[in-house]
Amino acid sequence: MENGESSYRRFLAGDDEGMVELIRNYKDGLILYLCSITGDIDSAEECVQDTFIRLAVKKPHFAGRSSFRTWLYAIGRNMAVDRLRSLKRRRQTSLEDAAEISDGTDLERSYLMSERKVTLHRAMRNLKKEYQQVLWLTYFEEFTAAEAASAMGKTRKQTENLLYNARKALRTELEKEGFSYDEL
Amino acid sequence: MMSYKEMAANVLEARDRYEEKKKRRKTLMLRCIPAAAGLCLAVVLGAAATKHPLTDIPQPPDIVTETAPVTDEEPVTAVTEAVTTASAAKPGRTTATAVSQTVTKPEVTVTAASDVTTVQGSEPSHTTAAANSIVTEAAVPQTLPIATVPGKQEQTAAVTARTEKVSQSTQAPATVTMPVSPVENMPSPVETAPADPTENVTPTLKEGGPDDPYGIKAVCRKYGFIDIAPANIPEGFELNDIGYEEQEDVNVLFINFNRKRSRPYGGIGETIYLIYSFNKKAEPPDNWDTIIPPPDVENMTSTVNGYEFRHYYSSLDKQLYAIYTDNNQRFTIMVCGSDRQTAESIFTSIA
Structure with a gap:
């Protein structure tokens, strides 16, 4: 049984420490993943918090058809998409009134802990959001194609095609900055 | 963060x-x-x-009864009044509808009597210019649904004997002769009528016989009517009930045939009425030819079972009206609620 699944079952049984463990293990990676959807780190953090609140309040049933992490990332993705939709309906906030938005550099460094990965992650920011998602899940979260498809709500074939195109785009982007894709 | x-x-x-x-x-x-x-x-x-x-608490529906004043002294006037009233309701036409509605309760012989009046009395009162009604005898308007048939006046020349018309009916005309002559052996309803003024006398088949499948003849004899009954009833119709009513100058026998109804109260087209009325004090009209039927039909004369009836059919009222008079007695047959062919076939099948 995966650590996340066991922690979640403990939480459902009444142990609040299980939720703490979940947050500790999955918060950063989920933030960085959702950042590719929302576009900014703070929105991603709020989405992650909302995701864990949903787990604590609604207590959805984990069927075990995929890994816990895939299941959690799928929930987080749905939360991020819903947030984007709601933000579209709201008024645009002026930049003067907007709070300072962090760029997530510290989180990036602390989570990735590899300059190579940080470089890669920064290069991904210039790509399409779907490319960012699939690359993040595949390269950084080490999701399989099936898990990435499940988390993104796509079929496996769609995910593989998306990954292929994302790599091509990432290669181009890295070459612009003087990096060789093969080295990564 | x-x-x-x-x-x-x-x-x-x-x-x-x-x-x-x-x-x-x-x-x-x-x-x-x-x-x-x-x-x-x-x-x-x-x-x-x-x-x-x-x-x-739901109450049973009331039956409308209304009696017209009986005046022997001025029968013409009475007729006029009655007819006028009828005219007001349905000028120039017989109100077979009223009759039909009434007969559903045979013991109640009066419906909207304003529409229907019985023209019976000591004097024959005929058509009146004011009302243009057909009056077959002196009007003693009573509460009988059998009545004069107000209609337009027509020339008597239009009245032609149509015995051949009757004989051409698809139904075999009734040719059975009565064992006795109508004049000599017309029973007096006063002598044999029971005391009970109104009663339901629906016979059972057991009371009838091979020549009287509905038991109508037996009832006729019992109450002093000419014991004739139609042998031909359209398919689907069944004898519903027979009611008898005795009044001062007239006895009435209502015979009601109904077709099986799909609705709770049926319709006019699903009921055939035979109304036998016997005027005890009727006198023959001074001028039989002045009896003018509605314009859509002509007076006809048919000998049915030895009795010579004058009759006509009103398509508007869906009613056949036949009358036999003999001095002070009159026998009336009305077939209501059916088309002309059916009505005539029923009438001519009377035996």
């Missing part, structure tokens, strides 16, 4: 707030549901009581 502990604290706090809210909601529902159920029940009961009050 929050640490994982801060996020965990926020998450658990949100969870606690939700649980508390859920608990309060559950308590509120447990208190409100019984009250809401009681309120709904009260509303339903109140609505039911309002719509169907316990004191509202």
Whole structure:
């Protein structure tokens, strides 16, 4: 049984420490993943918090058809998409009134802990959001194609095609900055 | 950027707030549901009581009865009045409809008598210019549905004997001769009529016989009517009931044939009435030819079972009216609620 699944079952049984463990293990990676959807780190953090609140309040049933992490990332993705939709309906906030938005550099460094990965992650920011998602899940979260498809709500074939195109785009982007894709 | 502990604290706090809210909601529902159920029940009961009050007991429908004044002294006037009233209701036409409605209760012989009046009396009163009605005899308007048939006046020349018309009916004309002559052996209804003025005398088949499948002849003999009855009744019609009513100057026998009804109250087209009326004090009209039927038919003369009837059919009223007179007695047959061919076939099949 995966650590996340066991922690979640403990939480459902009444142990609040299980939720703490979940947050500790999955918060950063989920933030960085959702950042590719929302576009900014703070929105991603709020989405992650909302995701864990949903787990604590609604207590959805984990069927075990995929890994816990895939299941959690799928929930987080749905939360991020819903947030984007709601933000579209709201008024645009002026930049003067907007709070300072962090760029997530510290989180990036602390989570990735590899300059190579940080470089890669920064290069991904210039790509399409779907490319960012699939690359993040595949390269950084080490999701399989099936898990990435499940988390993104796509079929496996769609995910593989998306990954292929994302790599091509990432290669181009890295070459612009003087990096060789093969080295990564 | 929050640490994982801060996020965990926020998450658990949100969870606690939700649980508390859920608990309060559950308590509120447990208190409100019984009250809401009681309120709904009260509303339903109140609505039911309002719509169907316990004191509202359905009463049987009243039968309209209305008697016209009987005046022997001025029969013409009476006729006029009656006819005028009838004219007001349905000028120039027989109101077979009224008759039909009445006969559903055979013991009640009067319907909207304003529409229908019996023209019976000591003097034959005929058509009146004012009303343009057809009067077959002196009007003693009574509460009988069998009555004069107000209609337009026509020249007597239009009246032609149509015995051949009757004979051409698809139904075999009744040729059975009575064992006795009509004049000599016309029974006096006064002598044999029972005391009970109105009663339902529907016979059973057992009372009839091979030549009297409906038992009508037996009833006729019992009450002093000419014992003739139609041998031909359209398919689907069954004898519903026979009612007898005795009044001062006229006895009436109602014979009602109904087709099986699909509706609770049926319709005119599904009922055939035979109305035997016997005027005890009738006198033959001064001028038989002045009896003018409605314009859509012509007077016909048919010998049915030895009795010479003058008859006509009104397509507007869907009624065949036949009358036999003999000095002070008259025998009337009315076939209501059927088309001309059916009415004539029923009439001519009387044997």
